[in-house]
Amino acid sequence: xxxxxxxxxxxxxxxxxxxxxxxxxxxxxxxxxxxxxxxxxxxxxxxxxxxxxxxxxxxxxxxxxxxxxxxxxxxxxxxxxxxxxxxxxxxxxxxxxxxxxxxxxxxxxxxxxxxxxxxxxxxxxxxxxxxxxxxxxxxxxxxxxxxxxxxxxxxxxxxxxxxxxxxxxxxxxxxxxxxxxxxxxxxxxxxxxxxxxxxxxxxxxxxxxxxxxxxxxxxxxxxxxxxxxxxxxxxxxxxxxxxxxxxxxxxxxxxxxxxxxxxxxxxxxxxxxxxxxxxxxxxxxxxxxxxxxxxxxxxxxxxxxxxx
Numbered sequence: 495x496x497x498x499x500x501x502x503x504x505x506x507x508x509x510x511x512x513x514x515x516x517x518x519x520x521x522x523x524x525x526x527x528x529x530x531x532x533x534x535x536x537x538x539x540x541x542x543x544x545x546x547x548x549x550x551x552x553x554x555x556x557x558x559x560x561x562x563x564x565x566x567x568x569x570x571x572x573x574x575x576x577x578x579x580x581x582x583x584x585x586x587x588x589x590x591x592x593x594x595x596x597x598x599x600x601x602x603x604x605x606x607x608x609x610x611x612x613x614x615x616x617x618x619x620x621x622x623x624x625x626x627x628x629x630x631x632x633x634x635x636x637x638x639x640x641x642x643x644x645x646x647x648x649x650x651x652x653x654x655x656x657x658x659x660x661x662x663x664x665x666x667x668x669x670x671x672x673x674x675x676x677x678x679x680x681x682x683x684x685x686x687x688x689x690x691x692x693x694x695x696x697x698x699x700x701x702x703x704x705x706x707x708x709x710x711x712x713x714x715x716x717x718x719x720x721x722x723x724x725x726x727x728x729x730x731x732x733x734x735x736x737x738x739x740x741x742x743x744x745x746x747x748x749x750x751x752x753x754x755x756x757x758x759x760x761x762x763x764x765x766x767x768x769x770x771x772x773x774x775x776x777x778x779x780x781x782x783x784x785x786x787x788x789x790x791x792x793x794x795x796x797x798x799x800x801x802x
Contacts, residue, residue: 512562512649513616515601516553516636522650525550525633526669526710527767533635534753534764535645548602548639549646553622555634559604561613562638562650563597565589569609573602573637580623584609585641597649598641651760664714664795665762667747667782668705674796677702677779685781687791700746700785701792705768707780711750713759714784714795715740721755723748725783732769737787743795744787 514520525533532538533550553559563586571583583602589612606620613619625634640646666672677685684690685702705711717740725748726733735748736755752766759765771780786792 511651512597512646513560515551515560515562515619515638515650516622517558517560518554519552519557521762523552524647524650524764525552525635526764527708528631528633530629530632532710532753532764532767533633535647536754547643548600548637549650550633550635551638551650553604553634553636555622555624555626557622559601559606559619559622559636561586561615561617561619562599562601563588564615565597565613567606567608567610567613569606571600571602579627580625582606582623583637584619586613586619587641599646600637600639600641602637602639604636647763648760651763663797664743664792665712667703667712667714667765667784667796668768669710669712670706671704675704676793676796677704677781680777680779682775682778685779687793699789700783701796702779702781703784703796705750705780705782707768707770707772709768711747711752711765711768711782713738713761713763713765714745714747715743716761717741717743717759719752719754719756719759721752725749731773732771734769735783736765738765739787745792746783746785746787748783748785750782 515522535546535549537546539546565586565588567584567586569584571585572581573583574581580603582605583600584606585600588597603623603625604620605623625632638646667674687701689698691698717738719736719738721736723735723737723746724733732749734751735746736752737746749769749771750766751769771778784792
């Protein structure tokens with residue numbers, strides 16, 4: 495099997511991205527934000543005194559866990575040192591002639607089938623431990639941490655080039671709103687492009703995508719981040735945002751707090767979280783304000799084609 499795989503994928507290409515690490519999560523989707531915190535690299539920890547030096551890959555309790563690359567196992571790796579139900583894990587140090595040789599990662603909150611010996615990329619590594627027992631209501635996940643504390647996000651994202659037709663449609667921008675549904679009308683106004691603003695003196699040069707306060711926000715397309723982008727300039731609870739400039743698109747997402755204001759981001763990757771709009775506009779339909787940099791209408795990019 496391995497020889498056939500090598501024939502199909504030259505090793506350099508084969509090992510550019512890590513394999514799926516949890517059954518049920520083929521794209522190594524990263525945990526967004528929940529009441530315990532956020533799963534992205536660099537997220538706040540210890541009441542903002544520390545930073546998250548790993549990435550939390552979503553994984554249901556009891557799910558099968560696979561090796562992201564081939565290498566030597568060592569362990570056990572303890573993270574909590576308190577003997578709780580998820581205090582187990584293992585390290586994999588890459589072996590091989592290619593990129594894999596440079597990889598070294600710790601996978602925590604899993605029970606490996608063994609702590610030593612060699613394992614192949616994609617081979618069963620163990621099972622996800624019962625995180626809900628320790629943190630009820632958390633998004634269960636594997637804590638994936640590079641041994642040198644560098645960011646593993648780009649290695650976890652699979653290299654699946656989307657077809658051009660699909661790629662023109664933006665990803666869902668808010669958890670809980672898979673179709674990018676646009677805000678209708680409420681006592682504060684309407685969310686569609688061109689809606690009246692300032693008592694009919696102005697027009698809405700953006701689209702309001704429905705998003706619950708505190709929900710995870712995702713990048714609609716791949717590009718470079720810049721910011722912060724302020725809309726109200728009065729320091730209220732929702733006066734934050736970020737710009738994404740891609741090869742085809744440039745957009746500002748407002749009323750969100752991004753995980754960072756610069757660097758590259760991939761389509762569908764966690765971008766941040768929705769700010770508490772109800773605090774500022776009680777009773778409004780909470781939403782992300784999405785504005786093209788050239789003030790054109792983004793509606794067609796946000797709408798998902800039926801059956802696509």
